[in-house]
Amino acid sequence: MLTYCNNLSVKDYCDLRTSVGWPFISDDQAQSGLDNSDFIISCVDEGKTVGCARIFWDKGYIAYLADVIVNPEYQGQGIGKKMVQECIKYIDNQLKEGWRIKIVIVASKGKEAFYEKLGFKARPNDNDGPGMDMWRE
Numbered sequence: 001m002l003t004y005c006n007n008l009s010v011k012d013y014c015d016l017r018t019s020v021g022w023p024f025i026s027d028d029q030a031q032s033g034l035d036n037s038d039f040i041i042s043c044v045d046e047g048k049t050v051g052c053a054r055i056f057w058d059k060g061y062i063a064y065l066a067d068v069i070v071n072p073e074y075q076g077q078g079i080g081k082k083m084v085q086e087c088i089k090y091i092d093n094q095l096k097e098g099w100r101i102k103i104v105i106v107a108s109k110g111k112e113a114f115y116e117k118l119g120f121k122a123r124p125n126d127n128d129g130p131g132m133d134m135w136r137e
């Protein structure tokens with residue numbers, strides 16, 4: 001049976017990253033990222049962590065949704081959708097009178113439609129340019 005909880009170990013996080021072919025990050029960097037997330041959700045099947053998502057928020061108007069991962073053996077069952085919906089709900093619960101908060105996601109190639117179904121708007125569009133990023137090493 002699938003259950004959802006609000007914690008995630010470094011090992012389970014790194015194993016999930018590996019399961020979808022994402023690059024290695026060191027345990028201490030992974031731990032720091034998890035420690036400083038505002039909201040984490042993980043999906044567990046009989047003790048095995050099979051999905052995760054996390055969000056961090058500047059306590060103002062910007063929040064970033066990161067590391068939405070479902071183990072390939074469990075994809076297509078609504079787990080990703082449920083976890084993103086819970087992250088959105090977390091942000092909704094932070095709203096105060098007159099506030100708006102923008103949730104940003106940098107979608108992996110081919111995953112845009114997954115996020116569009118959840119209410120995200122793809123870029124570039126008539127108003128916004130493409131998202132941009134850079135790595136520092």
Ligand SMILES: CC(C)(COP(=O)(O)OP(=O)(O)OC[C@H]1O[C@@H](n2cnc3c(N)ncnc32)[C@H](O)[C@@H]1OP(=O)(O)O)[C@@H](O)C(=O)NCCC(=O)NCCS
Binds near residue numbers: 082
């Ligand atoms: C993207 C990912 C998180 C989706 O998780 P999932 O649990 O398989 O997705 P769900 O079963 O919750 O799908 C929810 C809906 O999105 C649709 N969907 C899922 N992946 C999709 C895709 N790549 N393209 C279009 N639609 C997609 C489903 O068909 C479903 O539609 P429905 O609600 O109309 O039935 C998962 O494929 C994954 O972990 N991929 C590898 C890591 C990754 O790239 N993460 C995204 C980083 S930005």
